[in-house]
Amino acid sequence: MVIAKAWVLKKHFDGFPKTSDFDLKEIELPHLKDGGEQKLLLASVFLSVDPYMRPYSRRNMKEGDIMVGTQVARVVESKNPAFAVGAFVVGHTGWRTHFISDGKDLQFLPSNWPESLPKSLALGTVGMPGLTAYFGLLEVCKMKPGETVLVNAAAGAVGSVVGQLAKIGGCKVVGCAGSDDKVAYLKKLGFDEAFNYKTVKSLDEALRKASPDGYDCFFDNVGGEFTSVAIDQMKKYGRIAVCGAISLYNDSVPQKGPYMQIPMVFKELLMEGFIVSRWSNRREEGVNALLKWVVEGKVKYHEQVTEGFENMPMAFIGMLKGENIGKAIVKV
Helix, strand or coil: CCEEEEEEECCCCCCCCCCHEEEEEEEEEEECCCCCCCCCEEEEEEEECCCHHEEEEEEEECCCCCCCCCEEEEEECCCCCCCCCEEEEEEEECCCCCEEEEEECEEEEEEECCCCCCHCCCCCCCCHHHHHHHHHHHHHHHCCCCEEECCCCCECCCHHHHHHHHHHHHCCCEEECCCCCHHHHHHHHCCCCEEHHHHHHCCCHHHHHHCCEEEEEEEECHHHHHHHHHHEEEEEECCCCCECCCCCCCCCCCCCCEEEEEEHHCCCCCCCEEEEHHHHHHHHHHHHHHHHHHHHHCCCCCEEECHHHHHHHHHHHHHCCCCCEEEEEEEE
């Protein structure tokens, strides 16, 4: 008999999440039975904390539900010949240490995954955040060589990959982040221009200085005031991929304008929101491309690893505060 631990949403977040909004539960898992649908017992090895969890919890969860999330897990016991004991998979079963599965929604790591590469990257650069960057740039921004790409929250799990893929695609890349250490990291990744939005006197002037001719593509992870300012810097027929709005997620009172219809009309801009699951039928394509670039050293990565399942809420809150460079991961 296995006792799993799971973090549940004790109370819906009011403003910024607090550790008291979570509750740690123990769940007794049944034994696997021959002939039943539940043929796999898995143990989480790495768990992901991501910005989307904040708005998702309000829209899709009830108090008492296990927090939504993804993990890299190891098969502990198997009555399914397709899954060998010891195999690593990506699951989507929330914040829990162990779980039972029929295997239908589990995804194997690529067979050519190098032993030297952390398996946690399947939650970051070679996982959902990397795929978000990949499809957002290719299918929404439709970037072309020689264009200028702007990305905010650029030192995060998605933004850091966006900038590097744009460079691979032959673009000039401008990124902004919330600390000098993060700006230094962006320069290390090969961003052409990077600045700390918290210390510049004027965001408008900083954006104009970084690219006097404006921006063809804007990959927006932040929303709010930043977007209102940046949209005025777009070139005619520019494309904006709206990936997230982390500046708004923790507001108790919704922000008001300014509004963007006038620059959108006169610049004839295309602005599109997206969720990466739209391209789930092309997941293998994206994963293989990202893994290849990582192995070749063309895409670099950084992980902010928190040790201990008991620290999931702290890691989540720290990520929302921008304490991480690259991908925030919890190691069980």
